[in-house]
Every structure is written in structure tokens, then in C-alpha cells.
Amino acid sequence: MNKLSxxxxxxxxxxxxxxxxxxxxxxxxxxxxxxxxxxQFFAGWLFxxxxxxxxxxxxxxxxxxxxxxxxxxxxxxxxxxxGLGFALQLSRLESKVATKANSLYLRRxxxxxxxxxxxxxxxxxxxxxxxxxxxxxxxxxxxxCADRKLLVIAALLFVLPIPGYYLFWKLGxxxxxxxxxxxxxxxxxxxxxxxxxxxxxxxVHTTSLVRYVELNMEIAIGRIGYYFxxxxxxxxxxxxxxxxxxxxxxxxxxxxxxxxxLKKTIIFGLIVGLPSSIVYANLAGLNTFQAHxxxxxxxxxxxxxxxFPLAFTYIAIFALLWRKYPSVLDVFAAxxxxxxxxxxxxxxxxISIFYGIGFGLHLKGGPLSLVAIAIAVxxxxxxxxxxxxxxxxxxxxxxxxxxxxYGKRLPIRRVMSLQTLRKVQK
Numbered sequence: 001m002n003k004l005s006x007x008x009x010x011x012x013x014x015x016x017x018x019x020x021x022x023x024x025x026x027x028x029x030x031x032x033x034x035x036x037x038x039x040q041f042f043a044g045w046l047f048x049x050x051x052x053x054x055x056x057x058x059x060x061x062x063x064x065x066x067x068x069x070x071x072x073x074x075x076x077x078x079x080x081x082x083g084l085g086f087a088l089q090l091s092r093l094e095s096k097v098a099t100k101a102n103s104l105y106l107r108r109x110x111x112x113x114x115x116x117x118x119x120x121x122x123x124x125x126x127x128x129x130x131x132x133x134x135x136x137x138x139x140x141x142x143x144x145c146a147d148r149k150l151l152v153i154a155a156l157l158f159v160l161p162i163p164g165y166y167l168f169w170k171l172g173x174x175x176x177x178x179x180x181x182x183x184x185x186x187x188x189x190x191x192x193x194x195x196x197x198x199x200x201x202x203x204v205h206t207t208s209l210v211r212y213v214e215l216n217m218e219i220a221i222g223r224i225g226y227y228f229x230x231x232x233x234x235x236x237x238x239x240x241x242x243x244x245x246x247x248x249x250x251x252x253x254x255x256x257x258x259x260x261x262l263k264k265t266i267i268f269g270l271i272v273g274l275p276s277s278i279v280y281a282n283l284a285g286l287n288t289f290q291a292h293x294x295x296x297x298x299x300x301x302x303x304x305x306x307x308f309p310l311a312f313t314y315i316a317i318f319a320l321l322w323r324k325y326p327s328v329l330d331v332f333a334a335x336x337x338x339x340x341x342x343x344x345x346x347x348x349x350x351i352s353i354f355y356g357i358g359f360g361l362h363l364k365g366g367p368l369s370l371v372a373i374a375i376a377v378x379x380x381x382x383x384x385x386x387x388x389x390x391x392x393x394x395x396x397x398x399x400x401x402x403x404x405x406y407g408k409r410l411p412i413r414r415v416m417s418l419q420t421l422r423k424v425q426k
Contacts, residue, residue: 020088022256022322025329027081028336029318031381033074035346036374040066041126042350043370044204044363047197062367067281069310072303075128076311079236082132083243084250086139091251102140108405109136115340115401121217124347125200131227135237139244150245157238158304161231165300169292179225180289186218193289196222205356212357229288231300239308262316269313276306334385335378338395342381349377390414 040046053059089108093101116129142150168175184195187202196219203215227233249255280302287296322329335342352358353373388395392412394402399412 020250021326021330021333022319023081023084024333024336025322026077026315026318026332026336027339028332028334028342028382029314029329030074030077030081031335031339031342031346032332032374032378033070034078034343035350035377036371037066037070037074038126038346038350039370039374039377042354043361043365043373044354045367045370047201048363056366058367062370063284064281067285068277071280071285072307073311073314075236076239076308077315078128079132079239080243080246080311080315082136083139083240083245084247085243086136086143086240087244087247088251090140090143091247104405105140106137108401109133109140111401111404112136115397119344119347120223121220122213123216123344124351125203125216125219125223127223127347129343130223131232131236135233135240138237139240142241142244147245147248150241154238154241154245157234157241158308160234160238161300161304162297164231164234165292165297169297175229175288175290175292176222176225177228179228180222183219183222183225186221187215204354204362205360207356207360209357212355226288230286256319259320262319265316266313266320269309269316272305273307273309273313276302277310280306331382334389335381337389338385338398340401341395341397342385344397345381346377 048056053063090101090105093104110133112129113133116127116133120127120130142153145153167173174181180193180196181191183199184190184193187195187199189195190198199215199219200222203212203219206212206215246255249258255261280299283295283299283302285299286303287293287299290296318329354360354362356362385395391414392399393414394412399410403410
């Protein structure tokens with residue numbers, strides 16, 4: 001038998017017989033929902049005022065659908081899977097390379113942090129990877145927490161935005177902690193939020209790649225301010241901690257088999273989430289980029305009641321449907337297996353289609369065209385992902401990520417990877 005290093009063993013793809021295929025499929029499903037939500041950002045739909053939208057056919061239905069069904073739900077699923085994946089990855093590393101598990105995971109996380117910074121500052125200011133990478137360190141330092149403690153902390157984090165918003169309001173603290181203003185100053189020297197929007201508008205419309213990157217770097221700090229404005233940090237961390245707990249249950253075989261828990265999640269989600277979502281839609285979503293107000297305070301409360309219960313309902317329904325229709329839902333699995341590659345590809349396609357450095361279709365077309373583009377892009381990703389995995393073992397971004405983590409060149413072609421597995425299994 002040819003001996004391989006434990007790092008090489010861990011770097012090999014997980015055999016199909018041991019993969020949690022449902023997690024790949026659920027991740028792919030979340031990826032579609034994320035692009036469905038982000039396409040309105042790429043297209044500039046979020047920046048059209050209500051009077052202009054009143055003249056656009058289908059605008060009210062499109063906005064209502066986004067707020068009732070899409071907004072916040074899919075990043076919740078993705079964040080949940082990030083926390084769940086953390087538990088699975090750390091467990092796998094500890095079983096394979098116990099002495100190096102922590103250092104390998106931290107190196108993997110640091111590489112993701114570098115990727116996210118490049119993505120945020122150079123390519124697209126709407127990046128979410130930076131927050132995931134940073135909170136990944138928090139998950140690592142909480143990895144020894146007992147299950148009950150994880151659930152209690154997660155619950156506290158879910159409700160933290162409510163007293164937090166109220167406290168900031170009464171103390172007169174800027175919702176973005178002044179970071180919108182910092183971005184504005186970097187763009188045009190203004191001392192209010194206007195420069196941030198000016199920079200974003202120019203970045204969308206400029207045809208100069210150099211100017212685009214320059215503007216993106218200037219307004220990236222405003223994205224961090226958005227995390228504070230929307231209280232996204234405690235929300236996502238709470239979701240990830242719940243995902244970590246779920247990952248432990250999955251390893252113990254107590255999650256997907258727990259039909260009672262899945263059904264209770266659906267019932268609770270529908271009872272609480274549906275009526276709250278109707279209220280949330282009537283409030284027109286979170287009151288972002290604005291000063292604190294009664295409506296803003298109410299939107300924070302309703303967001304918690306509308307978004308999270310429905311997101312977990314989606315997860316539970318998907319898990320139950322997977323039992324009966326795995327071959328149908330498996331269509332999402334290939335895109336989910338290369339989620340990082342597909343997320344970055346969505347950025348490339350969104351910018352190429354809508355921005356000035358691409359085809360410049362920003363603010364052109366109505367809701368139907370945005371829905372069609374979102375569906376077409378994801379269908380393309382399904383096709384490309386399935387074709388890719390006929391020949392390769394990892395997505396391209398995942399392959400680079402692994403090589404940087406392990407500090408060595410790894411085979412990417414599927415045949416080579418299978419040969420490596422056979423050697424390991426001898």
C-alpha cells in the first residue's frame with residue numbers, strides 16, 4: 001500500500017456513499033433563492049422610487065412576492081448550512097487528522113476571509129462571504145459549548161436586534177455607526193450618506209474597469225455599515241449557532257429522522273411566519289438607510305417573526321420532501337456541491353448583464369424580465385455544474401480553496417481523485 005499523508009486523505013473528496021446529499025441539494029436551493037433576491041440589487045430595482053414603480057406593470061406583485069417569500073429567507077438557510085457544515089467539517093477533521101484539525105480549519109477559514117475581501121473590495125459590494133468568514137472564527141471559539149448553551153445563545157441573538165435598535169434610537173447612535181458617512185467621504189468628500197449612493201450609482205454605470213474597482217473599494221466600507229444598520233451580525237451568528245447544533249444532531253442521527261421535529265417546525269413557521277410576512281410586506285421591509293423611527297422599530301420586530309420561522313419551514317419541508325422525491329430535488333445538488341464557485345459566478349453574471357462594465361442593462365426591463373433572468377442563470381448553473389462534475393471532483397473555486405488550505409497541489413480530475421481513493425482504501 002502506498003502511504004499517503006493524513007492531510008492528503010482529508011483533502012480527497014467524500015465518497016458518494018457517505019455524503020449528505022440532501023445538504024448539497026438544500027445548499028443549491030438556497031443559492032437559487034439568494035440570486036433571486038440579489039438580481040433586484042444588480043438590476044437597480046431596489047433604487048427605483050415608489051412613484052416610478054407605480055407605472056411599471058407587475059411591480060407591486062413582484063415586490064410583494066419578494067417580501068412575502070424571498071427576502072431574508074434564503075440567506076437564513078445558507079447561514080444555517082454554514083453552521084451545520086462547520087460541525088461536520090470539524091468532526092471530520094478531528095476523526096482524520098486530530099492533531100491538525102484546528103489549524104487546518106482556521107487556515108481554511110482564513111483563505112475564505114481573503115477570498116471574501118477580494119470579492120467585496122474588487123468585484124461586488126453586496127458580498128456576504130466576509131461576514132461568514134468572520135463569524136466562522138466565532139463558531140470556532142464556541143465549538144466546545146454544550147448543545148443547550150448553543151440554543152440559549154442563539155435565541156438571545158435572534159431577539160437582540162429589538163432591544164439593540166431601541167437602545168441605539170434612544171441614545172441617538174447612528175444605525176451604521178457612521179460607516180455610511182465614511183464611505184461617502186471617500187467617494188466625494190461629503191459628510192452625509194449621499195456620497196455613498198453617488199458612488200454606488202457611478203459604479204453601476206461606469207464603463208471603466210479601473211474606475212469600477214476604485215469605487216467598489218471606496219463604498220465597501222458602507223457594506224460593513226449595512227451589517228450594523230440591519231443588525232445582520234447577531235442574526236447570522238444566531239442562525240449559524242443553530243446550524244452548529246443541527247450539525248451535531250445530524251452526526252448523531254437525530255435530525256433528518258426526527259419527523260416530529262420537522263413537522264413542528266413547519267406548523268410553527270406557518271402559524272407565526274405567514275401572518276407576520278403579510279405585515280412585513282405592508283411595512284415594505286426593513287427600514288434601512290434611514291434614521292431610527294417607530295416604523296423602523298416595528299420592522300425589526302416583524303422581520304424576526306416573519307423571516308426566520310418561514311426560512312426554517314422551508315428547510316423542514318425540503319427535508320420531508322427529500323424522503324419521497326430525492327431524484328426530483330437532486331437537481332439542486334450539483335450547484336450546491338460547488339456553492340462557492342456558483343456564488344462567485346452569480347456575481348460575474350449579474351455584473352456582466354446589468355453594469356456599465358458589462359452589457360449595461362441596469363434599470364432596464366420589468367419584473368418579468370428579472371424573474372426570467374434569475375431562473376435562466378440558475379438553470380445555466382445546474383447544467384454547467386452537472387457537466388463539470390462529470391470530469392472534475394471539485395468546483396474550481398473549491399479546488400483552489402482546498403489547495404491553499406493544504407498548501408499543496410491536489411488532483412481535480414475525477415479519475416485521478418478516484419484512483420487516490422482506491423489507494424487510501426486498500
